[in-house]
Amino acid sequence: MKALLLILLVCEAIFANITVKDSIVREATAVYHKFHEMMSKNVKNKISQEGIYKAAEFCANESYKKIEEFNTTLANNVSIKRVSLNNRNPNSYPKDDEKKILEAFDLIEKSDAYLPSEIVQMNEAGDYKIYFPSTMSSKSCKSCHGAKKGVNEEVYNLFKSKYPNDKAFDFVSGQVRGAVVITVKQK
DSSP states (O other): OHHHHHHHHHHHHHHHHHHHHHHHHHHHHHHHHHHHHHHHHHHHHHHHHHOHHHHHHHHHHTHHHHHHHHHHTSOTTEEEEEEOTTOSSGGGOOOHHHHHHHHHHHHHHHTTOOOOSOEEEEOTTSOEEEEEEEEOOSHHHHHHHSOGGGSOHHHHHHHHHHOTTOOOOOOOTTOEEEEEEEEEOOO
């Protein structure tokens, strides 16, 4: 009888942990899609209404404000940010634990394997970081992150003047540029 009770308790603990993780991943995925839609819409609107240079200005001068504003709409225990090993903005450089996940994305990509839609990382405190890979997926991305020789000269000069150590050029279609990281702290 004691053995059966112990087995049931272990199963319940395992099931509860899976359910919590699944719930957090679903929540993070919804946040990610909402964020991606908002940022894409801003960039595409700037391109269509004012041209590529104004879209680049938006990214250089306003995108981090938009991320901060977006974070204020989230639950107190949820936050979002962008990170990249080949960052443009120094604020986008990953912390050590984030660096390892970005290196894992690079390794997966170089192995000709399919990228996962997300990687979930949990720390000792039980907090989760869900990483969604950012890839070169559209013509508008290439306008600012593609081969240096193909980037509009004014756009290139704008980024180089604002970010002298800019490493966010020379990406090709499908390549991982970085990740959107959603942190969910346990309540």
